[in-house]
Amino acid sequence: MKSPSSKKNPAQLFVVATPLGNLEDMSFRAVRVLQEVSVIAAEDTRRVRPLLVHYGITTPVVSCHLQNEQRMAEKLLLRLQQGQSIALVSDAGTPLISDPGYPLVVLAHAQGFSVSPVPGPSALIAALSVAGLSVERFIFEGFLPSRTQARQSRLRALAHETRTLVFYESSHRIVSSLEDMAAIFGVKREAVVARELTKRFETVLIDGLSTLASTVRDSRWQQKGEFVVLVKGGEHVSTFDQHQLTAMMARLCVYMPRKKAAEILAEWSGEKKNQLYGLGME
Ligand code: SAM
Numbered sequence: 001m002k003s004p005s006s007k008k009n010p011a012q013l014f015v016v017a018t019p020l021g022n023l024e025d026m027s028f029r030a031v032r033v034l035q036e037v038s039v040i041a042a043e044d045t046r047r048v049r050p051l052l053v054h055y056g057i058t059t060p061v062v063s064c065h066l067q068n069e070q071r072m073a074e075k076l077l078l079r080l081q082q083g084q085s086i087a088l089v090s091d092a093g094t095p096l097i098s099d100p101g102y103p104l105v106v107l108a109h110a111q112g113f114s115v116s117p118v119p120g121p122s123a124l125i126a127a128l129s130v131a132g133l134s135v136e137r138f139i140f141e142g143f144l145p146s147r148t149q150a151r152q153s154r155l156r157a158l159a160h161e162t163r164t165l166v167f168y169e170s171s172h173r174i175v176s177s178l179e180d181m182a183a184i185f186g187v188k189r190e191a192v193v194a195r196e197l198t199k200r201f202e203t204v205l206i207d208g209l210s211t212l213a214s215t216v217r218d219s220r221w222q223q224k225g226e227f228v229v230l231v232k233g234g235e236h237v238s239t240f241d242q243h244q245l246t247a248m249m250a251r252l253c254v255y256m257p258r259k260k261a262a263e264i265l266a267e268w269s270g271e272k273k274n275q276l277y278g279l280g281m282e
Helices: 028-036 045-054 069-081 102-110 123-131 148-157 174-185 209-217 242-255 258-269 273-280
Strands: 012-016 039-042 061-063 086-089 114-118 138-143 164-169 190-195 203-208 227-231
Touching (some): 012 028, 028 114, 045 061, 061 069, 102 114, 123 190, 123 203, 148 174, 164 174, 174 209, 242 258, 242 273
Parallel strands (some): 012 086, 039 086, 138 164
Antiparallel strands (some): 190 203
């Protein structure tokens, strides 16, 4: 629910996606918005410069990075209150996705300002679009913890996840992360390493986790750049035995048709609808 201030004050916060590495991936609207706003809040004012120069954008830039973003959010809010529209950009891709911007968006909403996306590149979506893994359902885990123990324990918690898993990874940890994934998810689990997407040395490696880990470990070249790692979801592990499922189906069938009971129980238990429907006949 917007407060009346947004009606009086047309200033807006735009959350603008920028290229991952290929300047041609900038949208027409992104260029126009960056030209028209009063100020650009950028993660790193130096890194955004080549993009602005390339598109002839002369809008003033202020910095808004992880270390100062709470303080900057308050300062930027004052600008919105003065009627100045703001564009938030990160170094590459979509702001807030493993990048700064969250406090500013929350504050702008809380004060009733309109927050509008200018969508475009994000490494997560770019990688999913080319990986060849199921995209019907996926989970984005961002960066894994840097410490070995914490990383392994996070991976163990995800071992039975059935949706496609997506991780961001840095060049420092790509080998150890792939090795940990092979040990915990299984050496043959299918995975994809999407590296330097949209850039000159873009590579997309598809293989079992263990082979991927050794391919990257054995090539200094493959360890350079930025990475998205995608892992095929695991097999569904049943929490209930046949006897329990049959009993639950029998109970539900007292209150609803068998088809509906199978649908509800399938959603709840993760079991296959057809199999549950069959149990309902017993
Ligand atoms: N906000 C960005 C987005 O929307 O994708 C992500 C920012 S996060 C700080 C940076 C991480 O994104 C990198 O460490 C890498 O995991 C991933 N990434 C960014 N650009 C990439 C690219 N061109 N190819 C592969 N991964 C990339």
